Amino acid sequence: MSQxxxxxxxxxxxxxxxxxxxxxxxxxxxxxxxFTLLGPSGCGKTTLLRLIAGLERPNGGRIYFDDExxxxxxxxxxxxxxVFQSYALFPFLNVFxxxxxxxxxxxxxxxxxxxxxxxxxxLVRLEGMEKRRIDQLSGGQRQRVAVARAIVIRPRxxxxxxxxxxxxxxxxxxxxxxxxxxxxxxxxxxxxxxxDQEEALSIxxxxxxxxxxxxxxxxxxxxxxxxxxxxxxxxFIGSTNILPAKLTKKEGGYIISCGIWKISIGARPxxxxxxxxxxxxxxxxxxxxxxxxxxxxxxLVHEIQYLGKSIKYKVGISGFEGEITVETFDSKEIKEGxxxxxxxxxxxxxxxxx
Numbered sequence: 001m002s003q004x005x006x007x008x009x010x011x012x013x014x015x016x017x018x019x020x021x022x023x024x025x026x027x028x029x030x031x032x033x034x035f036t037l038l039g040p041s042g043c044g045k046t047t048l049l050r051l052i053a054g055l056e057r058p059n060g061g062r063i064y065f066d067d068e069x070x071x072x073x074x075x076x077x078x079x080x081x082x083v084f085q086s087y088a089l090f091p092f093l094n095v096f097x098x099x100x101x102x103x104x105x106x107x108x109x110x111x112x113x114x115x116x117x118x119x120x121x122x123l124v125r126l127e128g129m130e131k132r133r134i135d136q137l138s139g140g141q142r143q144r145v146a147v148a149r150a151i152v153i154r155p156r157x158x159x160x161x162x163x164x165x166x167x168x169x170x171x172x173x174x175x176x177x178x179x180x181x182x183x184x185x186x187x188x189x190x191x192x193x194x195x196d197q198e199e200a201l202s203i204x205x206x207x208x209x210x211x212x213x214x215x216x217x218x219x220x221x222x223x224x225x226x227x228x229x230x231x232x233x234x235x236f237i238g239s240t241n242i243l244p245a246k247l248t249k250k251e252g253g254y255i256i257s258c259g260i261w262k263i264s265i266g267a268r269p270x271x272x273x274x275x276x277x278x279x280x281x282x283x284x285x286x287x288x289x290x291x292x293x294x295x296x297x298x299x300l301v302h303e304i305q306y307l308g309k310s311i312k313y314k315v316g317i318s319g320f321e322g323e324i325t326v327e328t329f330d331s332k333e334i335k336e337g338x339x340x341x342x343x344x345x346x347x348x349x350x351x352x353x354x
Contacts, residue, residue: 004189012061039210081150259319284348
C-alpha cells in the first residue's frame, strides 16, 4: 500500500447561499496520520472533507498534497478515495466486482486486479465472500467492502465520512478498532469525519474540533480531553464540570473560590482576570465521607446514577448555583440526601479561555 502524503490547507473558505460554511480555515495533517474532524452537525466538517476530495470548489484558500497544489484538480486526478456514510455500493455487483470497480476504471490488467482485490479482501477479513451479493451481507460486512473498495486503488489520501454511523453500537466499537489497525498497516494519510466523541478519541492520531466553520482546537486525544481550550471543547468532548469561579492571590499561591469551595493552587494561572472558568472532569473529583481529601468541601448528594462500570453522583455545594457531577468506579455506600465531602487535586483543574 502507498505511503501517505501531507495535507496542507491555507485560508480555506466556503459559503452556500451567503452562509459561511468555512471561515478561512488553516490545517496541516502529517503523512500517514489518522486525523479526525470532530464536531456537531452543521459545523463544516463534511464540507471540508468534500473540498479536500474535490467534490466542492472553495470560495477562497488553497489545498496542498505535499507541495502539490490540488485546489483546482478534479477528484479523479487527486488520487483520493472516499468512504461514504451510506457505503454507496453497487447492488448488482458481487463483493469482488464492487472492490475491483475502481481498478477496472484505471484499466489495470486482469492479473493485477485479482492480486490487489485479494490483498484488500484479506486486509478487511472478507475471505470466502468474494461471490456474495451485497444484499447477502450484514451492515458490518458491507462497511468492510466499502473500505476495501477505497483502499484497493492505493490512494494518497483516504477520506472517511461518518463510516460507522449506520451500524449498531456494539458493531461500531468493533469496527473502529478494525479501522485503526487497518490504517496503521496501510500507512495511508486518513481524514476521518465523525460527531461521535468516543469514536474520535479511540482511533485518532490527532483531532480537530470544529464549530461554526472554524477549528477551535487541534491536538492528540489526550490533549483535547485533558486540556480543552474553551468551554465548547470541554463540554463537547466527554462530560465535564464547567465552573465559574473567583481567583485571589495568597502567600505562596492562589485560591480559587467556587461558592464555599476553596481550592488552593501553587502555580500561577494563565489569566490575570479574577473572574475565571474551570473545567474539572467528573472522574477527577474525589467523593468521600472523610474530609481528609485534597481541597475538601461539604456537599449534599442530590442524585445517584448507577451506570454499571461506574457510579455518577450529582451534588450541590453552598453558594454555587447548579450541580457538580462526580463519577467513581467503586461503591462508596453513599445515599441520596446524604452530606459528604468532595475534593480535587490542583493538577486536575484546567483553566478555560472563555
